[in-house]
Amino acid sequence: MSxxxxxxxxxxxxxxxxxxxxxxxxxxxGKPLVYMDSAATAQKPxxxxxxxxxxxxxxxANIHRGVHELSQRSTVAYEETRGxxxxxxxxxxxxxxxxxxGTTEGINLVASSWGxxxxxxxxxxxxxxxxxxxxxxxxxxxxxxKGAKLRVIPINDRGELLLEEYEKLLGPRTRMVAVAHIxxxxxxxxxxxxxxxxxxxAGALTLIDGAQAAPHMKVDVQLLDADFYTFSGHKVxxxxxxxILYGKSKLLNAMPPYQGGGDMIRTVTFExxxxxxxxxxxxxxxxxxxxxxxxxxxxxYVTGIGIDRIAAWEQELLAYGTEALSRIPGxxxxxxxREKAAVLSFVIEGIHPHDIGTVLDRQGIAVRTxxxxxxxxxxxxxxxxxxxxxxxxxxxxxxIDALAAGxxxxxxIFS
Amino acid sequence: MVHDLYQETILDxxxxxxxxxxxxxxxxxxxxYNPLCGDKLKxxxxxxxxxxxxxxxxxxxxxxxTASASLMTESLKGKTREEALKLLDRFHDLLTTDSPVxxxxxxxxxxxxxxxxxxxxxxxxxxxxxxxxxxxxAEEPVTTE
Numbered sequence: 075m076s077x078x079x080x081x082x083x084x085x086x087x088x089x090x091x092x093x094x095x096x097x098x099x100x101x102x103x104g105k106p107l108v109y110m111d112s113a114a115t116a117q118k119p120x121x122x123x124x125x126x127x128x129x130x131x132x133x134x135a136n137i138h139r140g141v142h143e144l145s146q147r148s149t150v151a152y153e154e155t156r157g158x159x160x161x162x163x164x165x166x167x168x169x170x171x172x173x174x175x176g177t178t179e180g181i182n183l184v185a186s187s188w189g190x191x192x193x194x195x196x197x198x199x200x201x202x203x204x205x206x207x208x209x210x211x212x213x214x215x216x217x218x219x220k221g222a223k224l225r226v227i228p229i230n231d232r233g234e235l236l237l238e239e240y241e242k243l244l245g246p247r248t249r250m251v252a253v254a255h256i257x258x259x260x261x262x263x264x265x266x267x268x269x270x271x272x273x274x275x276a277g278a279l280t281l282i283d284g285a286q287a288a289p290h291m292k293v294d295v296q297l298l299d300a301d302f303y304t305f306s307g308h309k310v311x312x313x314x315x316x317x318i319l320y321g322k323s324k325l326l327n328a329m330p331p332y333q334g335g336g337d338m339i340r341t342v343t344f345e346x347x348x349x350x351x352x353x354x355x356x357x358x359x360x361x362x363x364x365x366x367x368x369x370x371x372x373x374x375y376v377t378g379i380g381i382d383r384i385a386a387w388e389q390e391l392l393a394y395g396t397e398a399l400s401r402i403p404g405x406x407x408x409x410x411x412r413e414k415a416a417v418l419s420f421v422i423e424g425i426h427p428h429d430i431g432t433v434l435d436r437q438g439i440a441v442r443t444x445x446x447x448x449x450x451x452x453x454x455x456x457x458x459x460x461x462x463x464x465x466x467x468x469x470x471x472x473x474i475d476a477l478a479a480g481x482x483x484x485x486x487i488f489s
Numbered sequence: 490m491v492h493d494l495y496q497e498t499i500l501d502x503x504x505x506x507x508x509x510x511x512x513x514x515x516x517x518x519x520x521x522y523n524p525l526c527g528d529k530l531k532x533x534x535x536x537x538x539x540x541x542x543x544x545x546x547x548x549x550x551x552x553x554x555t556a557s558a559s560l561m562t563e564s565l566k567g568k569t570r571e572e573a574l575k576l577l578d579r580f581h582d583l584l585t586t587d588s589p590v591x592x593x594x595x596x597x598x599x600x601x602x603x604x605x606x607x608x609x610x611x612x613x614x615x616x617x618x619x620x621x622x623x624x625x626x627a628e629e630p631v632t633t634e
Contacts, residue, residue: 426551436491445527458527487495
């Protein structure tokens, strides 16, 4: 384990970081909790819990238009998160950041609002074979409605996109390329900058599903030249029910509103309604204010530690975990891309993932089992489901040892 | 402990499932699907004079669902349709209530540990839900085509 500590992560005090997460200080079935399901949702640091608590205890009021003190406070706190999200993604202006419920809503917003006016019969939308259902189904629905075609970029046995096949899919009818920055089921980090550049050359727009990337790597939407980029708060150590959609202002301005209601309007009469400016045009109704404020605290937390340091730590965990799991006979890793995030998805010959998950749970180890909302990926690898250990900044090499020992125990029971 | 769930009989039937093959001359068939885990199961019954004279299944699933299908097909043979449905109710009670274990269950009592694992109840009941659907299309026997 000493070899694990490289110069990059030497100053990374994981034990101190763990102190920030109250949920980690518990035992499950009598064993210390080993939480390895952060790709589903990450645990929350005390700072996030405190921010939400403070909102409800001290500042609770509806935002915008209120002249009273509490409304001013909550508006400022909520809108501050927009600024933090702008810096987090390096967007040009704060108007390009739309609050949504999460990545799923971000994608649906674009598929619905942008798709309505820009996709017609015979047009094509390109997704990849490793997408989460949330980056497949909204486009499929759009295609069905418009008579457009969904094209799929295939992947190789390591779980990497075949860019030469992608190139062939691009053509004059391609309107949108929607791909994940990091695959939730495989951990593959996709070369999105190149993917975007290729799409632009073909005259298509791009949407990047950043749900798995935002917590684990530096994202710069200007550097990527992404047209749309979306992520969820709860995977980046924030609360559930809040997320961010980034869109280039030129595109957002040209799009019709997603939902109608309060806050998204400028004037309303029964004859004619005029819409509010960006970003409010896309934010109808009272939003998840506490969630927005909690997300701000989460982004501060991540930025405070440094996303590059987090990424470096997780890369060490990934290397250690890959080696530990590869030593287990009969275990096959699903997803072995050369550029990978800290996701260990695997199958064991003759043992169903649900049985693996149950036995691990009884040892306090929380992993996810199933198709991970990516059934096409499971089909591609010829497995009905996998067991997935997904790591985050608070995981330790010792926990990976516990996982490996847990898997040995699984094998003893079912051998 | 986890051995309360994975009792010897369950492990035995999951590794060496009985009656695990398609049945050419079945006159009742049904398919079960658990969208949670993607488990699929096909159940074959031969119902003659209201009595289950043969039962088999095929499909892949976790240890609990495989053992459940295996033990279910074993315990169905010789039962009337009504007895089979009654057994289903008893089995369901075993998994989901704290009621005393019924004597009618026989070997099926090995599934009593499942009640402590709510996430796994559906694994154990997949075969039985499929049974219900196979028995309930009695008016319209599924052809063997």
